[in-house]
Amino acid sequence: TQLLEQSPQFLSIQEGENLTVYCNSSSVFSSLQWYRQEPGEGPVLLVTVVTGGEVKKLKRLTFQFGDARKDSSLHITAAQPGDTGLYLCARTKASGGSYIPTFGRGTSLIVHP
């Protein structure tokens, strides 16, 4: 059972377009993370959101955490080819002195020049 549903699964757009990808769950999160994974590499953490309704911005990327803390969105403005990659959301659970992320299956984004 997938605890996190990400949509769309694939997205192919032209440079300069805007896009939004989504991460949804039937459960409440204590926190949610977004990662980007480029082809042939490991995931890189972009942001962690903790508070319901929270909005964080990272240059052209805007992350929003739903008021009920069951969903999140990532909006990219004026996409560039360098934004190409797999965008993963993850919820974290505490385990033995650390936090372990549980990932969704991701949205694969291709931005064409």
Added chain:
Amino acid sequence: NAGVMQNPRHLVRRRGQEARLRCSPVKGHSHVYWYRQLPEEGLKFMVYLQKENIIDESGMPKERFSAEFPKEGPSILRIQQVVRGDSAAYFCASSPPGMVRETQYFGPGTRLLVL
């Protein structure tokens, strides 16, 4: 300032052989995590280790898989008697000690292909 290093980057094994995957964490990091990524399943947690101790192995298959993080040297993920279903990308991540959420750094992965 080296990040997480994994080797080899690519590994080919025949069915029944053993695979050993190595992970050197960021200097000063004492927590190591292993994940497996399959196209049809996504990125899944396998095991969390601190120096010489397994803390959480809830994602490890019960047979053929083992992991260690010795006092000296890299962390090792060992897969005995590999089968084709073990073909995947295996990622290691590390973090410093302490309960801080935003601190897992991933390596570039080892791509295992079982023929």
